[in-house]
Amino acid sequence: MNRPIGIIDSGIGGLTVASEIMRQLPKEPIVYIGDSARCPYGPRPVEEVRAFTWQMIGRLLHEDVKMIVIACNTATAVVLEEARAQLDIPVVGVIRPGAISAIQVSENRHVAVIGTIGTIASNAYTMALHSIDENVTVESLACPLFVPLVEQGTIKGPEAEAIVRESLAPLQGAGFDTLILGCTHYPLLKPVIEACLPGVTVISSGEETAREVSSLLFYHSMNEQHQAKATHRFYTTGEANQFKQLAASWLNIHTDSVASIHLDGPLPVQATMKSK
Amino acid sequence: MNRPIGIIDSGIGGLTVASEIMRQLPKEPIVYIGDSARCPYGPRPVEEVRAFTWQMIGRLLHEDVKMIVIACNTATAVVLEEARAQLDIPVVGVIRPGAISAIQVSENRHVAVIGTIGTIASNAYTMALHSIDENVTVESLACPLFVPLVEQGTIKGPEAEAIVRESLAPLQGAGFDTLILGCTHYPLLKPVIEACLPGVTVISSGEETAREVSSLLFYHSMNEQHQAKATHRFYTTGEANQFKQLAASWLNIHTDSVASIHLDGPLPVQATMKSK
Secondary structure: OOEEEEEEEEOOOOOOOOHHHHHHOOOOOOEEOOOOHHHOOOOOOHHHHHHHHHHHHHHHHHHHOOOOOOOOOOHHHHHHHHHHOOOOEEEEEEEHHHHHHHHHOOOEEEEEEEHHHHHHEEEEEEHHHHHOOOOEEEEEOOOOOOOHHHHOOOOOOOOHHHHHHHHHHOOOOOOEEEEEEEOOOOHHHHHHHHHOOOOOEEEEEEHHHHHHHHHHHHHHHOOOOOOOOOOOEEOOOOOOHHHHHHHHHOHHHHHHOOEEEOOOOOHHHHHHOOOO | OOOOOOEOOOOOOOOOHHHHHHHHHHOEEEEEEEEEEHOOOOOHHHHHHHHHHHHHHHHHOOOOOOEEEEOOHHHHHHHHHHHHHOOOOOOOEEHHHHHHHHHHHOOOOOEEEEOOOHHHHHHHHHHHHHOOOOEEEEEEEEEEOOOHHHHHHOOOHHHHHHHHHHHHHHHOOOOOOOEEEEOHHHHHHHHHHHHHHOEEEEHHHHHHHHHHHOOOHHHHHOOOOOOOOOOOOOEEEOOHHHHHHHHHHHHHHOHHHHHOOOOOOOOOOOHHOOOO
């Protein structure tokens, strides 16, 4: 079928999800759109997040994607349900897969979630966990310094360690056995976070989302049959060279094809309606 | 909605899948059918496996299940695709979830699979792994002594250790980092198997199947909304008391409701056709 999987994010954090999909589904071509020019989405009004996210979805539909992954916690919280209702291709978000995995992994039913202020305030992970099992104890903690830390490239060394240790201090001794990284930037700090929390299993939403994409692709028999190596396309509303450099240095993703695009206009509702 | 999840198996091995579903989805009621009277399915002709499996599916449809889990590798290999095509409820097998999880976990793309002679001969896991990534190296090994070992209750101690060590000897030094337990009986030997293979991540198909059930239930918004504790029903074509004792001693599943049933008659095709 050779149709790509579409991935959208407010910027480059979603590349952690893209790199996991490339690893877990090496035959699948990807189209990635990062809205770096308008990043971050967290502090924006809901209507703005909705409009921007639908602009990215509209663009993906023009690329004839077979599935859409909303690789941004904020956009998932705002748009996932309506996108599922309106589109006739599968749409996957980053919150539920992390929650399902935490339930699978946790032995003491005590889970912690870290994320941006917006994600933690939305309570989305707690609700997802409690929809599965209301007896799970959930600790939530916003770690507002982690995204800037990652964005400036400080993902290891004494400064990263000190900031991570201090940020996670409120969780010490709480008794959870599983921690969800509820932000797509955080997997880059995973080794530092794990070192701070011995005995705790750290779950990356991105990895788990890639796993869910894999399950759904095969369940719906939409997986790529070709044996050829997949080629990927990357679009950013920001600066293409910067995107390329970050993708290479962060995640060893070598993006031959990065184009700078402009997203605007009204909501492309007609293009996104279900055909049936 | 309060409709149960249906689970079928050639006998009691599928209880490892049931217990994981109960753990990962504590709100979901389960109906389990084990065809112990005609177990094992492995050596039977394909047409017999097909007929027996469809009899169990027919019985589950009378129980108004919302999803069917074929918790038996042999039955999955024979019936999964046709059941998906003919039923209008989701049908999940035990092979694909184990393969997807192995791809997620393996770092060196070198995976081993152990199972019954029938499952290994069917090549089903190798095909599932290669459909995801043809570059994965796969070792396959039949371990015909493991099911009898588990059935006689020898799941730890010197005898179990010796048989497991000897059975797995052909895999020593092969270089894989991930092992799939491709038989629903094997999770009961997991600690012994892990001790034989230091540094190897051991994946239980049952756990991973429960995870896929969870993903699909929430993806299709079919999850139980009630907060009440789920009640489960168990049917066996064998002896109800024996089933009850094994469920309790193996898996700490206390089955208040176990009934002995008889399955026969023609394929209940009418009852299983898609309504749309």
